[in-house]
Amino acid sequence: MLDDLDRRILRHMQVDPAISIPDLADRLSLTTSRLTRRIEKLETLGIVRGQRAVIDWQALGYAVEVSLRVTLDKTNPRAFDDFIAAARDIPEVIEIQTFLGRVDVRLSVIALDMPHYQQIYRTRILSLPHIADIEALMHVARIKSEETLPI
Incomplete structure (x- = not known):
């Protein structure tokens, strides 16, 4: 179901979820349009469900x-x-x-x-x-x- 490029995209997105599409495209030697299509495919398949902020509740005083x-x-x-x-x-x-x-x-x-x-x-x-x-x-x-x- 996933090819090597999909796996590389997912690995990079996990390591740096805030990376911009142009920067990720540069790292993967892809055009931004090709990367965008791949990410949209991963979203359509339900593999990528979106991005979110991970908030450290302890830093907010929850001990x-x-x-x-x-x-x-x-x-x-x-x-x-x-x-x-x-x-x-x-x-x-x-x-x-x-x-x-x-x-x-x-x-x-x-x-x-x-x-x-x-x-x-x-x-x-x-x-x-x-x-x-x-x-x-x-x-x-x-x-x-x-x-x-x-x-």
Whole structure:
């Protein structure tokens, strides 16, 4: 599906996502129109979904990260849909993942400090619908956080 040129384009875009089209075209020895067509093709195929800014939430003062493993009351057929819809409305929930197994959902929650986390937990998290069990894991260190793919 991807040829060598597509892979080279993707590698460069991963390393320097803010690179301009003309600069990337120069690095790849392509014309800007050919590079633009290739990038548009990668977008059409759903391989490139756009560019975004990666913001360091710790630099903004968020010092606490907690991973919550949630088991839902699956006797309610709307448990997943209701829970996820409500969890999306909590700004401090920065990631929601669903699983098959004992744990149904994992939430990543950030907070400014422990009192802020306790306030979020007590007023927002515990009011989420259909929770049967919840386990909190306090984040200590991020050893590897890489979004670059081995292309």
